[in-house]
Structure formats: C-alpha cells, structure tokens
Amino acid sequence: MFRPVIMAGGSGTRLWPLSRQLYPKQFCALVGERTMLQETVLRLEGLDCLPPLVVCNEEHRFLAAEQLRLVGQEESTILLEPFGRNTAPAVALAALQATEAGQDPLLLVLAADHLIENVESFHQSVGKAARLAEEGMLVTFGTVPDRPATRYGYIRRGEPLKEGFAVDRFEEKPDMETAKAHLASGGYYWNSGMFLFRASIYLDELGRHAPKILAACRKAFEAREADMHFLRIGKDAFRACPKDSIDYAVMEKTTKAAVVALDAGWSDVGSWSALWKVRHKDGNGNVLKGDVVAVSTRNTLVDAGKRLVATLGVKDLVIVETADAVLIAHRDHVEDVRLVVDELDRQARCEHVNHRRVYRPWGDYDSIDTGPHHQVKRITVKPGARLSVQMHHHRAEHWVVVRGAARVRKGDKVMMLNEDQSTYIPVGEIHALENPGRIPLELIEVQSGSYLGEDDIIRFEDQYGRK
Structure with missing residues (x-):
C-alpha cells in the first residue's frame, strides 16, 4: 500500500500573471477544469493508496484544504512548512509523519504541479517502481x-534491474548539443523529480548522507502542533534546517538509486511555452482560452480571464489577461517572465503577490475599486461560514447586502440584514459577519x-486559528 506524498510548495513565477506568490500554479486550473493539485490527487485513483500527505507552505493552507475537499479528499493530512527548505526536508517531514504510528x-x-496525460502508463510505472522499492531501492x-x-x-541509466535500471549518474541541465547526444544515445531520461521508496530507508539514507537535515527535521517534527486539520511544523527548529533537494542530498550519493522509465506524457508545465505545447490547438496552432477573437493569428497562446481579448496579424505570442494585469510576450522569451516579477517586487507592487480576487477560508473578496482613502470590495461568504470577530484602527466600513442574508455583530448588538439592507461600522468598533x-x-x-491595508485587523475570535 502506498502513502502518496504531494509536494505543493513553490511559487511558479514563470507562469505570472496567472500564478502569484499567494496563489501559485499548483492551485491553478492550467489544463482542464481542475487545478493541478486536484489532478495530481485524482491521478491516484486505481492505486492501492492511503490518504495523501500534502506538504505545503503555511500561507497556502486554506487553498490546499478547500481544493482537496472539493475532490473528496478531506482525510488528507496537510503538513505546513513555515518556510521552504527544498524537497529533501519536505519529504523527511512526510516520512516522519508516515512512520509515527509504527507503520x-x-x-x-x-x-502537485506536474501534468501526466496517460494515467494508465503512469500506474504501470508505479507498479514497477514498487517492486524495486520493496527490495530496498530508492526509485x-x-x-x-x-x-x-x-x-x-x-538521468543516465546503468545496469539493468528486474523492473528498471540502476542509476549511473545524474546530470545537470545540458546545452543543446549535449541534449541532442543524450537523445540519440537512448540511455538518458529527463529527471521528473518523482520518487518511490520505503519511508524508513529514505530516512536512513538521509541520515547517512545529510545528517544535519534529518536532525533538524526530527526536532521540527517533535515540536509540531495540530491546528484544526493541519499539522504545523516547529518553526524555530525548522529554521536551522539546511536547504537541499532529494537529488543532491540523497540520490546522487546513495548506492540504492534506481530509475524506472515513465512514458506517460509528462510535463512540469514550467512556462507559458510549455503550456502552449500541451494544450489543444486550433488549425492555426493557437491555444485559446476564454473570450478570444483571433484574426490572422498563428502559433499564439491567449488566456483571457476576465475580458474580451482580440488579436490581429500576430504570431508566436503569449497573451495572458487577468483582472489586474496583462502579459504580452514572445514565446521565445517566456522563460524570462520571472524578470517581470522581480521588477514588480523591486517597485513594491502587489500584482505578483495576489490576484484582485483573494480567497479566504470563509469565502473570497474582489477589490473592485481602490483610491488613496477608499476601497470597494465585493465579498462572498460561504453558507454557514463566518469572519473573525475583529476591529480596525484606521478605517470605517459600510456594508450593503446584495444577495442572501447576513448576521452582523456590532459591539454588543446582533442584527440580521437581508438583500438591499445596509449597516455602518465606525472606526474602532468590534464587529463580525456571518452567513447563517x-x-x-x-x-x-x-x-x-x-490606512486600508489588510494588516489593520485586530482579531479577538477566529474559528480558523488566524491571529
């Protein structure tokens, strides 16, 4: 029986403006209607699996939980990293959790952000890898x-094994001539970054080859705290953990490394150009999503999120439109989108951090209009959900209900508001909002x-554990 470990960290900056710091690509629907995280979980159907262990950043915990709930994976365990330390520590934490009860x-x-088109072939490769892992190999x-x-x-394959090959060596990203030689030789694979091994054997090999990582992870795991259906890792202990990948920390050093071929339409969907390659194209080589009118347009990707996007007489472009940003780039330059993100960060802007529509555990809000001393939001609260009991030092709020009913607390008073009714919350008044x-x-x-910043919130009660 497998215990899936789904690594859902990372920022996906090369897929800006769709992917943002607080809404990275693993939580986006890049191919199809479901998000990349949801597709990864659903891909496990048909395998003999325990509920997944999902490792993600603390800032993304409610996104991960909601997306798992929507595909019936409420039993998943979500491990929260206070900050990223690469894959070797992330998997070590998962292995410690998986072996805690003596299993x-x-x-x-x-x-969580990979595409696999042929699920049946993926399952066959997992079966082969499992037989090697049962014999103590790190696959x-x-x-x-x-x-x-x-x-x-x-990955260069070595001596053949029963279900795969020993790993001869790992190689860094090559130049084009070397890549062509690798392809012609037939003895090389792309490194997918996916693995299968016995939890205890991974921990043993990590302790042998990267003992500082294992020691820091053990301390951080011992300091864990349960928070609702999340498991928070000890922040102070984890801060001391070195950053390293599984490849560098273990796989390049162990004598137990094996490789199984995966021929299943795999892509890490790491850029807009990669996404253009895997999405369905029309007769002119265009990938069009949303409200798009393409005239005399060839080999172009257009992702229209909110508005009509029209193209005329262009080719080989990537055009991505969201509510608050538009990217226009030549397909040969999309690997450098991170430079745009770096410039936004340098200018202390927010378009690389979050979308105009921001998701919260109770629902979401869309910032419709913003000025120096005012902001207008459209707020949606899920049935049965409620916001924290809170207060603001610098802003007042006026609420108008446009759909449904609201239970509002203002100081010591509680009132019901129906459609077309409103109320005013003065600066400094303790208040709360609930959808009954x-x-x-x-x-x-x-x-x-x-001052209208989101940090002007003093919370007195919060069912989601926020401070």
Missing part, C-alpha cells in the same frame, strides 16, 4: 525524452480611512 509504508512522492521516475531539451536535468443561510452571502463593502 513503514512505501512513499510515492509527487509534485526515481525517468521521463522518456521525445526531444532534446535543455531545461531539464537528466444556505446560499452564498454577497455584499458590497466600502472602506474609508487613512
């Missing part, structure tokens, strides 16, 4: 290359004051 399962380590999945590629690391109904509550909030 020692096979860990199927997957990235990595080597993607069968279909072209020379310079953006992936490579069965349909989403929608209201317009008009904020006014000298």
Whole structure:
C-alpha cells in the first residue's frame, strides 16, 4: 500500500500573471477544469493508496484544504512548512509523519504541479517502481525524452534491474548539443523529480548522507502542533534546517538509486511555452482560452480571464489577461517572465503577490475599486461560514447586502440584514459577519480611512486559528 506524498510548495513565477506568490500554479486550473493539485490527487485513483500527505507552505493552507475537499479528499493530512527548505526536508517531514504510528509504508512522492496525460502508463510505472522499492531501492521516475531539451536535468541509466535500471549518474541541465547526444544515445531520461521508496530507508539514507537535515527535521517534527486539520511544523527548529533537494542530498550519493522509465506524457508545465505545447490547438496552432477573437493569428497562446481579448496579424505570442494585469510576450522569451516579477517586487507592487480576487477560508473578496482613502470590495461568504470577530484602527466600513442574508455583530448588538439592507461600522468598533443561510452571502463593502491595508485587523475570535 502506498502513502502518496504531494509536494505543493513553490511559487511558479514563470507562469505570472496567472500564478502569484499567494496563489501559485499548483492551485491553478492550467489544463482542464481542475487545478493541478486536484489532478495530481485524482491521478491516484486505481492505486492501492492511503490518504495523501500534502506538504505545503503555511500561507497556502486554506487553498490546499478547500481544493482537496472539493475532490473528496478531506482525510488528507496537510503538513505546513513555515518556510521552504527544498524537497529533501519536505519529504523527511512526510516520512516522519508516515512512520509515527509504527507503520513503514512505501512513499510515492509527487509534485502537485506536474501534468501526466496517460494515467494508465503512469500506474504501470508505479507498479514497477514498487517492486524495486520493496527490495530496498530508492526509485526515481525517468521521463522518456521525445526531444532534446535543455531545461531539464537528466538521468543516465546503468545496469539493468528486474523492473528498471540502476542509476549511473545524474546530470545537470545540458546545452543543446549535449541534449541532442543524450537523445540519440537512448540511455538518458529527463529527471521528473518523482520518487518511490520505503519511508524508513529514505530516512536512513538521509541520515547517512545529510545528517544535519534529518536532525533538524526530527526536532521540527517533535515540536509540531495540530491546528484544526493541519499539522504545523516547529518553526524555530525548522529554521536551522539546511536547504537541499532529494537529488543532491540523497540520490546522487546513495548506492540504492534506481530509475524506472515513465512514458506517460509528462510535463512540469514550467512556462507559458510549455503550456502552449500541451494544450489543444486550433488549425492555426493557437491555444485559446476564454473570450478570444483571433484574426490572422498563428502559433499564439491567449488566456483571457476576465475580458474580451482580440488579436490581429500576430504570431508566436503569449497573451495572458487577468483582472489586474496583462502579459504580452514572445514565446521565445517566456522563460524570462520571472524578470517581470522581480521588477514588480523591486517597485513594491502587489500584482505578483495576489490576484484582485483573494480567497479566504470563509469565502473570497474582489477589490473592485481602490483610491488613496477608499476601497470597494465585493465579498462572498460561504453558507454557514463566518469572519473573525475583529476591529480596525484606521478605517470605517459600510456594508450593503446584495444577495442572501447576513448576521452582523456590532459591539454588543446582533442584527440580521437581508438583500438591499445596509449597516455602518465606525472606526474602532468590534464587529463580525456571518452567513447563517444556505446560499452564498454577497455584499458590497466600502472602506474609508487613512490606512486600508489588510494588516489593520485586530482579531479577538477566529474559528480558523488566524491571529
């Protein structure tokens, strides 16, 4: 029986403006209607699996929990890293959790942001890897290359084993001539970053080759705290953990490394160009999503999120439109989108951090209009959900209900507001908002004051454990 470990960290900056710091690509629907995390979980159906262990950043915990709930995975355990330390520590924490009750399962380590088109072939490769892992091997999945590629690391296979090959060596991302030679030789795979091994054997090998990582992870795991259905790792102990990948920390040093071929339409969907390659194209080679009118347009990706996007007489472009940002780039330059993100960060802007629509555990809000001393939001509260009991030092709020019913607390008073009714929350007044109904509550909030930042919230009670 497998215990899936799904690594859901990372920022996905090369897929800006769709992917943001607080809404990275693993939580986006890049191919199809479901998000990358949801597709990763659903891909496990048909395998003999325990509920997944999901490792993610603390800032993304409610996103991960909600997306898992929507695909019936409420029993998943979500481990919260206070900050990223790469894959070797992340999997060590998962292995410690998996072995806590005296069990020692096979860990199927997957990235939450990969695409696999042929699930049946993926399952067959997992079966082969499991038989090697049962014999004590640390197995990595080597993607069968279909072209020379310079953006992936490579694995050179060694002596044949029953179900795969011993790993001869790992190689860094090559230049084009080397990539062509690797493809021609037939003895190389792309390094997919997915693994299968016995939890205890991984911990033993990590302790042998990277003892500082294992020691820090043990201390951080011992200091863990349960928070609702999350498991918070000890922050102070984890801060001392070195950063390293599984490849560098273990796989390149162990004598137990094996590789199983994976020929299943794999992609890490690491850029807009990679996404153009895997999405369905029209007769002109265009990938069009949303409200798009394409005239005399070829080999172009257009992702229209909110508005009509029209193209005329262009080719080989990537055009991505969201509510607050538009990216226009040549397909040959999309690997450098992170430079745009770096510039936004340098200018202390927020468009690389979050979308205009921001998700919260109770629902979401859309910032419709913002000025120096005012902000207008459309707030949606899920049925049965409630916001924290809170107070603001610098802003007042005016709420107008446009759909559903709201239970509002103002100081010591509680009132019900129905559609077309409103209330005013003065600066400094303790207040709360709840949706007692069965349909989403929608209201317009008009904020006014000298400071409108989200950090001007003093919480007195919060069912989601926020401070």
